[in-house]
Amino acid sequence: MKIVLGKKIQKNAKVLFKAMAVLAVACLCACVEDDVARGNKALRIGDYNRAIVNFNKALDQDPAHRDARYGLALSYYALAESEERLNVSSFDLWERASREFDILSKVDSSGQIDANYSTCLFYLARAMMQAGNSDVLSMLDKSIRLDSLNFFSYNLKALLLAGLGRSDDAKNIFVYIVTKEPKFSSAYLNLGNIYWGEGDIESAWDIWSMGHEALPKDAALEHWTKVAEDSLKAKVLSEGL
């Protein structure tokens, strides 16, 4: 009887052991998900450093955890953006965010993260340019490849090309931007600026006034449309003398 009972206990112990193993795996998953949830909560309320700590904890247990990696990238992204608002150098944070997005792109190829990754690259390129490094053309091209509707990257690329003396390429890009996104005021300003720089006040006025029409509340466009208008008047008057 004792032997039979012993065998039964042994059998049940095996089943119990298997169930415990399943539970252990479930608990491990639960821990990771818990860290991710905590990180996300911290990110939502702007506690970026705590968010980074929690997402890193989750990644220590599962480095390929998509949500944890995305959360970490977004935490650096949001932290860098908040630094930008305070005009503090955010180059390192953008670089870190970009690195996390790069790793994430190997885990998630669904395209769901591409818009954020694209914007991150735009910010990184701009931070690099502000730091005096203008070798960011390939980075901007990658940003545009990731999100063809990221007109900020188009805009920055066109500015970069204009600075390199490739005015025609830059003009084409600005025209493309205002065609696709007529509310993108910066493109009007920058395109008009190129014409202004070339002494083509009429074309500059054309572009700025077009922008002012599209965005009547934009003070800068209103101002420069008025300036160009006055310049044209002055020019006509001076030619008449």
Next chain:
Amino acid sequence: MSRSTVSSNSFLDIAEDCCLLHSGGEADVYKVSVSGKDCVLKWYKSGCSFDAAVLDVVAKSRNCGHYQLREYGTRKGKSGDTPYLLYDFIEGIASDQFQKLSVLVALYSLRRLVSTLSDLRKIQVSHGDLAPSNIVFAVAESKTSKDLQPVVIDFGIVGPGALAYAAPERFQGQAPSEKSDLFSLGLLLYRWIAGTNLIAAKDFEEYAAASSSIDCSKVSEALYVSGGFSAQELSALEPLWSGLLNADPEDRLEDFDELDELLEIALDKISGGQVSLVAQLQKFVAQLEQEKLGEIVPTPEKCELPYRLLGQPKKLGLGKIFVFAFFGLILLIVALWFAVGSKGTDIDAMGAMLLKQSRSLEMDSVGATPAEDVPMDEILQDLPVPVSGN
């Protein structure tokens, strides 16, 4: 015939109508039907097994004096992987079911048995467990007559076999041999004719001691004392005891052929002629057929197969069901907790929100960036320089 360790393409998966014939210390023996033909399934108990190398050879032999193996191997049963044998059912009665046999029938049966063992010896097979329960008396039918056919079963024993019939060297762990089988045949013959075992002991050590101190000169005396044997019979049997029941293998008969000669001589002495021999055998065959119909062995009741058929869902015990249900419930709660608990913490929604926020921020700040230092036309030198946004 096939050796099987994997359950696929096994006869066991098409077996049905299972009945338990016998439950012994070594194995449970079932009668099953495989494709309409009756078979015997020997299902070994924990710690018991067989020598597969011996069965590999026996399986190839088609001698009608031993069982015809269909399949053997291991199969998952209630207590894990279990060795099993499947062989054609033998229509007959195991010799241990008979209280006593006449000397004539016993000698004749032994001679037929020796013929089978001699053939198997030629292919290097020794039985190793020649006991009354492993000899089934069957009836071989030809067009004109019926004959007694002893059929040997259970080859490939691991261990000394039935202790009351084991040779002394088998207790010392030696492999079965022709000599050890000769010793067992001597004890088997005694059991058949006397109705009791020559060696009776309590345990392994006692059996081993009794076997190694056996005195063949006292066998005839024992038979005489038990009564029921004529002087002629005792005299005919004497050379058999002295040739078989010797502790030292060297003192035993040379081989099965020599035993066959002695048996022929003994039969001649006691049969009283061929006609008398045939008459006695026919009487025994008739008795055998009558008993085969169920007078000795009652019809066994149907039972479950000792293993699970391929594709048949595994039956769970109550304990297992409880354990699975308990942990299943916990897993369900954990899953629900994730489903409900993680609601609203979608990282993708957070990403979309940040993207929207940063792009609208950029829109607001495009005019706030420093002006480009562009060369001015001379006429416009006094004019302010427009702000460039990036």
